[in-house]
Amino acid sequence: MIIIKPQIYVPQDALSDRISTRLxxxxxxxxxxxxxxxxxxxxDFLKSKVRMGHESIIEHEKATVMLIIDRGVSHELVRHRVGAAYSQESTRxxxxxxxxxxxxxxxxxxYFLHDKPEAYALxxxxxxxxxxxYMQMLAQGCSAQEARSVLPNSLKTEIVVTFNMREWRHFFRLRCDQAAHPQMRQVAIPxxxxxxxxxxxxxxxxEFDRSFPARHYAELIITDDLFTI
Incomplete structure (x- = not known):
């Protein structure tokens, strides 16, 4: 079994300077x-319009990233439906x-079990x-979609996320807040x-949860091309 930390991959041109000019x-x-x-x-023109609530104008542009997170967090992520598109690693x-x-x-x-050794061991x-x-079920002839019924929420999943700029604002407002799941804040804040x-x-x-420890932020990696990851 491999244990990893969450990661964020952002294409080099995901947030081009031209986005603001076009908007x-x-x-x-x-x-x-x-x-x-x-x-x-x-x-300042664009900033003033967004601050006054005229956010429909920023739906014209979008940004795509890839997140490596656990499946439990991904279930919250895909609840964002307006102006959103997803491609996710399939356990089927x-x-x-x-x-x-x-x-x-x-x-x-x-990460939140680091200081709870007994809970981490469990x-x-x-x-x-x-x-x-899971491996035994596959060996006994179960298909991947049958054996996946035992897989944990902690299972790593890769998910490509595209939101328009209005939905990114909505996502950040909800998922960077102190009330959000800690592993969601772990990727959303950085x-x-x-x-x-x-x-x-x-x-x-x-705004975001400034009390969240920066040492637990997911690693953010700028890449020339998501296909080269």
């Missing part, structure tokens, strides 16, 4: 102020007894028993911080 151009149609637009754009078709998976399952470590033992039973850095005019106003 401003689209938004100015509403106000017929195209003549006031400069070649480099005006971030992936048989983890194959060589390309190392003939074992991969699980996401629950989690680890449970995952090991599940892996053994991703929000990246979005704030790249597109402050769209995301700098969104």
């Amino acid at each position: 401003e151009r689209y938004a100015r149609v509403c106000y017929k102020s195209e003549d006031k637009m400069s070649s480099g754009g005006n971030p 078709y992936c048989s983890y007894n194959q060589d390309k998976f190392g003939n074992e399952i991969t699980v996401i470590e629950p 989690w680890l033992q449970s995952c090991q028993v599940i892996e053994k039973n 991703l929000l911080l990246f979005f704030k850095e790249k597109l402050p005019e769209l995301f700098e106003d969104i």
Whole structure:
């Protein structure tokens, strides 16, 4: 059994500087102020419209990332349906007894059990028993979609996520809040911080749980191409 930490993969061009310029151009149609637009754009214009609640104008642009998280968290993620698209690793078709998976399952470590050694031991033992039973079910002729019935919420899943900018704002407002699941905050907060850095005019106003320990943030990896991961 492989134990890993969650990861975030962001394509190099996911948050291009041109996004804000294009959004401003689209938004100015509403106000017929195209003549006031400069070649480099005006971030303050877009910022002011978003702050006043005119968020429909930012639905025209989107961003795609890939998350490596546990399946329990992914079930919360896919509840975001408006302006969203997903492609997720399928436990129906992936048989983890194959060589390309190392003939074992991969699980996401629950960081919040680090200081609870007895609870961590119980989690680890449970995952090991599940892996053994899953492999035995496959060996006895069960299909992957049948054997998956015993797999844990901690199972690693890879999911490609595309949201338009309005839905990213909605996602961050909900999933970076202190009330969100800790493993959701683990990926959502560092991703929000990246979005704030790249597109402050769209995301700098969104608050997050500042008490969440930065040492537990998921690793964020910038990649030239998701296909090369």
